[in-house]
Amino acid sequence: MTRLNITILLLLTIGLAAAARKHQKQESRDEEYEATDQCPEKYGFFADAEQCDKYYECNDGQITEKLCPDGMVFNDYSSEYEKCDLPFNIDCTSRPKLQEPQPSQHCPRKHGYFAHEEPHICDKFYYCVDGKYNMITCPNGLVYNDKAGICSWPDEAKKKGCSSEEVFQFECPKVNETVAATHPRYADPDDCQYFYVCINGDTPRRSGCKLGQVFDDVGKKCDWVRNVPECADWYKGRLTDEQLKELENPPTPKPRPTKVSRRKPRPPRPTQVEEEEEK
Numbered sequence: 593m594t595r596l597n598i599t600i601l602l603l604l605t606i607g608l609a610a611a612a613r614k615h616q617k618q619e620s621r622d623e624e625y626e627a628t629d630q631c632p633e634k635y636g637f638f639a640d641a642e643q644c645d646k647y648y649e650c651n652d653g654q655i656t657e658k659l660c661p662d663g664m665v666f667n668d669y670s671s672e673y674e675k676c677d678l679p680f681n682i683d684c685t686s687r688p689k690l691q692e693p694q695p696s697q698h699c700p701r702k703h704g705y706f707a708h709e710e711p712h713i714c715d716k717f718y719y720c721v722d723g724k725y726n727m728i729t730c731p732n733g734l735v736y737n738d739k740a741g742i743c744s745w746p747d748e749a750k751k752k753g754c755s756s757e758e759v760f761q762f763e764c765p766k767v768n769e770t771v772a773a774t775h776p777r778y779a780d781p782d783d784c785q786y787f788y789v790c791i792n793g794d795t796p797r798r799s800g801c802k803l804g805q806v807f808d809d810v811g812k813k814c815d816w817v818r819n820v821p822e823c824a825d826w827y828k829g830r831l832t833d834e835q836l837k838e839l840e841n842p843p844t845p846k847p848r849p850t851k852v853s854r855r856k857p858r859p860p861r862p863t864q865v866e867e868e869e870e871k
């Protein structure tokens with residue numbers, strides 16, 4: 593807490609110093625030196641007091657004003673690093689101003705994650721880098737969450753026109769409190785592989801069984817398709833009996849020589865949250 597207060601005080605000082613510096617530039621060099629002397633530390637990077645994407649570099653006490661790329665904001669976690677990030681994990685509430693946006697097609701700013709323009713298209717969003725977009729589709733059952741910049745459950749994203757009911761067109765049956773507390777599950781009437789979990793009995797979340805399995809509405813769990821008569825034909829035409837058998841009894845993998853993986857780590861978003869049930 594104390595540390596935070598100090599930080600805020602320092603930020604205010606910088607903001608004032610910068611304002612003073614601008615003002616005094618027209619005046620004497622000596623006075624400018626006085627103003628730049630206001631660097632909170634001789635070296636480091638410090639956030640502007642009002643504008644989240646503006647910051648200052650202090651180099652031997654010399655202050656220089658800097659700006660993050662459009663759409664990014666200054667990461668003020670440490671004054672040692674010059675770092676601009678997407679705004680999702682950075683608190684800009686005390687310095688809410690931003691530079692003038694430089695929009696392009698599907699990108700309200702040059703960098704960032706942005707919701708689809710059509711308010712009722714819930715599961716698609718744009719990832720913009722330097723004003724160029726990529727459209728990303730959320731995993732099944734999830735919608736784009738504008739506040740977090742990731743895909744999440746509709747009831748968490750709380751986007752207008754994208755509520756659980758609107759996205760799923762499924763309403764949780766009314767149940768008493770005892771049943772509600774168990775987060776009851778119901779088969780998806782249109783897709784044997786999927787089911788709904790009704791959080792607290794009233795908020796549906798669509799969830800899927802793994803390939804080869806279907807939701808057994810009697811046992812309320814995922815099971816291999818051969819065990820669920822109502823869905824016996826669900827994988828017909830998509831998977832052969834042999835493939836189904838192999839999914840159920842995967843061949844034991846041969847021990848492989850250890851080798852360093854060459855695959856690049858996947859980027860952290862969109863979050864893949866698809867519950868899978870195993871038997």
Ligand SMILES: *[C@@H]1O[C@H](CO)[C@@H](O)[C@H](O)[C@H]1NC(C)=O
Binds near residue numbers: 768769770771
């Ligand atoms: C709640 O509903 C279930 C199933 O309909 C029933 O078995 C149970 O007795 C009910 N409990 C209460 C407290 O009403």
